[in-house]
Amino acid sequence: MKANSINKTLDIGEVVRLTDVPPSTLRYYEEKGLIRSTGRHGLRRLFHSHVLQQLEFIALGRHAGLSLEDIASMFTPEGKLQVNRGFLFEKADEMEKSIRKLTAVRNTLLHVAKCSAQNHMECPQFQRLLRVAGKRKVPTGKKV
Structure with a gap:
């Protein structure tokens, strides 16, 4: 993640460009409660820049064979990571x-x-x- 995007709002296109996660996957993750958009600019969803770290953690979890439900359970409703160490x-x-x-x-x-x-x-x-x-x-x- 770039330092200049720390407290920035990103539209869905920027998130796709920075992560290579397709828009359909971002919408699906949002539907499942893994990430949350902050609003819209026209028809384009907007995300807080911390979504980039959330997507990195989701990718790590998927590589480790975790289900999306397992991964979702490690995020608070505000999108902060709350790891279940056990x-x-x-x-x-x-x-x-x-x-x-x-x-x-x-x-x-x-x-x-x-x-x-x-x-x-x-x-x-x-x-x-x-x-x-x-x-x-x-x-x-x-x-x-």
């Missing part, structure tokens, strides 16, 4: 689990691509990677 810690933990699972899958795919074994199902390293990817434990007493 909820975000839960989401970060979920992401960490997904990252571990995806890493295991990636490692398995890379091994299969590089492994010179004739039959991958007989390759001990591939078997171990399969168990990790599938979260299956090795039976007691057996080492792979």
Whole structure:
């Protein structure tokens, strides 16, 4: 956000130009209560410049897999950010689990691509990677 836009009113075209968020999305976010226009200039909606930071937070939330309802719950009616830290810690933990699972899958795919074994199902390293990817434990007493 530019320093000269800190306490400025922006029309919808300026918001679109500064954020690359389409007008239809801005109208939808307004309908869902994520952002609020301050009025109109003719047919064009006007927004306070803090909408730029709100849109950045919305984009971050969407990248993190949050629903619009989850994101909306973190804004006060005045549009100020009120973060639910516990909820975000839960989401970060979920992401960490997904990252571990995806890493295991990636490692398995890379091994299969590089492994010179004739039959991958007989390759001990591939078997171990399969168990990790599938979260299956090795039976007691057996080492792979």
